[in-house]
Amino acid sequence: MTAEFALLRSLDPADRRQVLASCTPRRFKRREVLCHEGDPGDSLHLVQSGRLLIRVATPLGHTATLTMIGPGDSFGELALLSADAKRTATVEAAESAETLALSRARFDTLRASSPAVDRMLTAGLVAQVRRLSTTVLEALDLPVEARVVRRLADLARIYGGPAPVAEVRLTQDDLASMAGTTRVTANRVLRDLEQRGIVTLHRGRVIVTDRARLSAAAANP
Numbered sequence: 001m002t003a004e005f006a007l008l009r010s011l012d013p014a015d016r017r018q019v020l021a022s023c024t025p026r027r028f029k030r031r032e033v034l035c036h037e038g039d040p041g042d043s044l045h046l047v048q049s050g051r052l053l054i055r056v057a058t059p060l061g062h063t064a065t066l067t068m069i070g071p072g073d074s075f076g077e078l079a080l081l082s083a084d085a086k087r088t089a090t091v092e093a094a095e096s097a098e099t100l101a102l103s104r105a106r107f108d109t110l111r112a113s114s115p116a117v118d119r120m121l122t123a124g125l126v127a128q129v130r131r132l133s134t135t136v137l138e139a140l141d142l143p144v145e146a147r148v149v150r151r152l153a154d155l156a157r158i159y160g161g162p163a164p165v166a167e168v169r170l171t172q173d174d175l176a177s178m179a180g181t182t183r184v185t186a187n188r189v190l191r192d193l194e195q196r197g198i199v200t201l202h203r204g205r206v207i208v209t210d211r212a213r214l215s216a217a218a219a220n221p
Contacts, residue, residue: 023100041079050097
């Protein structure tokens with residue numbers, strides 16, 4: 001079953017079918033790296049199933065996990081804009097995953113025949129900039145505890161969809177990295193959420209048992 005890709009929502013059904021028909025299905029095993037930061041960028045990926053971690057190297061040589069994306073999301077939009085584009089992050093499969101890859105050559109053919117496809121990419125890049133701006137503002141304005149709660153709420157959406165309970169299969173180190181803090185701080189926040197009956201903690205995973213209260217906590221730090 002094909003995911004509903006956010007990037008393609010602005011297209012009419014005919015253009016959407018053309019884009020999907022131009023993609024190549026790809027499969028990746030758990031912990032397989034789809035691309036490395038600095039690699040030549042030659043394709044856009046639409047995530048059909050599974051979940052992917054987006055990571056970058058810090059100036060001190062550490063690895064920071066920026067976010068996670070799941071079915072319906074995409075990455076690599078910038079790779080379609082220039083022949084010398086480089087990957088800005090490393091993408092790793094947190095679990096078995098499937099994507100639809102659209103090469104730059106096929107995208108150029110599509111955009112030449114349909115201006116709507118060109119506008120689609122522009123809209124996708126604008127949305128990406130907005131998300132990054134929100135993340136930067138959170139890092140500057142929000143206390144670290146609030147950032148941990150918001151990242152956990154994001155992960156609950158990715159893992160749980162519309163379900164009232166979500167099993168987030170990531171380590172506390174990954175969550176801490178996404179929130180820009182230490183594992184000790186992330187664990188303290190998670191323990192508080194557990195005492196409030198919002199989550200239960202297990203080795204290598206967090207079960208969000210009350211997503212409504214978690215969302216409320218994320219919206220009102």
